[in-house]
Amino acid sequence: MAVPILIIHNYQASGRETPENMTLQEPATTGGEVHPSGDERYLSIDRTMKQSKYEKDSLLEVLNAAQEVFGYLSRDLLIYISNQLNVPMSQVYGVATFYHMFTFEPRGEHNCIICKGTACHVKDADRIIQALSEEFNIAAGETTPDGLLSLTIARCVGSCSLAPVIVLDGQVYGKETPENVNRRVLEAVSRSKEELAQPMEVG
Ligand code: FES
Numbered sequence: 001m002a003v004p005i006l007i008i009h010n011y012q013a014s015g016r017e018t019p020e021n022m023t024l025q026e027p028a029t030t031g032g033e034v035h036p037s038g039d040e041r042y043l044s045i046d047r048t049m050k051q052s053k054y055e056k057d058s059l060l061e062v063l064n065a066a067q068e069v070f071g072y073l074s075r076d077l078l079i080y081i082s083n084q085l086n087v088p089m090s091q092v093y094g095v096a097t098f099y100h101m102f103t104f105e106p107r108g109e110h111n112c113i114i115c116k117g118t119a120c121h122v123k124d125a126d127r128i129i130q131a132l133s134e135e136f137n138i139a140a141g142e143t144t145p146d147g148l149l150s151l152t153i154a155r156c157v158g159s160c161s162l163a164p165v166i167v168l169d170g171q172v173y174g175k176e177t178p179e180n181v182n183r184r185v186l187e188a189v190s191r192s193k194e195e196l197a198q199p200m201e202v203g
Helices: 041-051 056-070 075-085 089-098 118-122 125-136 178-197
Strands: 028-030 033-035 110-115 149-154 166-168 171-173
Touching: 033 041, 041 056, 041 075, 056 075, 056 089, 075 089, 110 125, 110 178, 118 125, 125 149, 125 178, 149 178, 166 178, 171 178
Parallel strands: 110 149
Antiparallel strands: 028 033, 110 166, 166 171
8 A cells, every 4th residue: 555645844753642732731531531631532542542552453443433532533633643552654644544434624514425436436426526516516525614514535435336326424325316416415404404493492
């Protein structure tokens, strides 16, 4: 696997430590545990690493745990994991970018992954992307300004016999047409808009 190199400014590897711009203020506690970052979500990642005895082979599992609790993999998170597992940052970044399920920016409330692997590409995945982009006025890789929808591109989601394939909020849909996908995504986004428009109950 070709591993892309990430250049990180002002970062010195120096053993197990917190990311450089963690805020060391009010320590957070969970069941008596305190994380020096003040963000208790790191405790969950620490637990995963402890369970695997900080084995380098647990990198994928740890990245998964990190995305589960944070929703996406920030640069700080990647640095933290690199330090804690003592794995070079280039390797952490290489693994994280190899798998389509990892994201590096906060995603919208709904995430529509459009597969652009070979099988889906020859079955006109580009038309699906174009239809979604026109409908929601965002390009692939972007999130709508209201934060309700992200469009994500994947290389292959492992269901090639169903090409073209999309994954909407974790659900796989195959043999899709641009019209079908637009309808599905519109329904999902409209449901969220309706929920937002509900008057809040007071008291
Ligand atoms: S190429 Fe799209 S699922 Fe494999």
